[in-house]
Amino acid sequence: MKASINLSIVIPCYNESGNIPLILERFTEVISNKQDVEVILVNNGSTDGSALVFDRELGKLNDDRFRVVNVEKNQGYGYGILAGLKEAKGEVLAWTHADMQTDPKDVLIAFEKYAEFSDPYVFVKGRRKKRDWIPAFFTWGMQVIASTALKVSLVDIGAQPKLFSRKFYQDFIKTNAPYDFSLDLYAQYWAKKKGRIVEIPVYFTKRLHGEAKGGGSIKTRFKVTNRTIKYIFHLKKELAGQAS
Secondary structure, X not given: OOOOOOEEEEEEEOOOOOOHHHHHHHHHHHHOOOOOEEEEEXXXXXXXXXXXXXXHHHHHHOOOOEEEEEEOOXXXXXXXXXXXXXXXOOOEEEEOOOOOOOXXXXXXXXXXXXXXXXXXXXXXXXXXXXXXXHHHHHHHHHHHHHHHHXXXXXXXXXXXXXXXXXXXXXXXXXOOOOOOOHHHHHHHHHHHHHOEEEEEEEEOOOOOOOOOOOOOOHHHHHHHHHHHHHHHHHHHHHHHHHHO
16 A cells, blocks of 8 residues: 655756756655655756656656656746646645755755644745855845835745645645746745745755756846846735735
């Protein structure tokens, strides 16, 4: 009899063919012999042959705790995560990045921290430490703008992992969530507004394969930042409309 799933980990993968073997290797080590954990890898409209790599590597792994959700056409980082969450079976849900710049073990640490509370609206997230000053500056600027506009204190919005209950997902994320990188902001806003945010420290290493999708070059950082700022004020307007 297959064990019930307590934790579902969603990993959106867009053009991460070089990283897929590493993702599977590290998460296999992290979840070890835990039968109540599933890892959902979202092939988020990749165009780099990721589908073939998934088939090959999962065939070699032969572990039904790992599965792939295929998104035919990329519609954004957030869309990929939402597609994975929709298929998740766990009572506790999480997402993290495919770049392997933070330790996959962080998700299990977040899960252990979550278990210390009985509140279904506890939201556990990473807090990045010892970062280079340029990405840290962009993060600081974003959190100042978001916190001021939305009137809640939001810190290190893009940090991974994010972990929360199925109830939190159903009440705040399942509908109306944005399809792009603003999903991190959206989830954290509701966690701060309606729940309780608990942080764990996470540390960055260099990406070994592929390129950063949301914060590699300065140009990319400005592009993502600009898009997120637009969403902040869209959300502010939407919330004001709900309140009136």
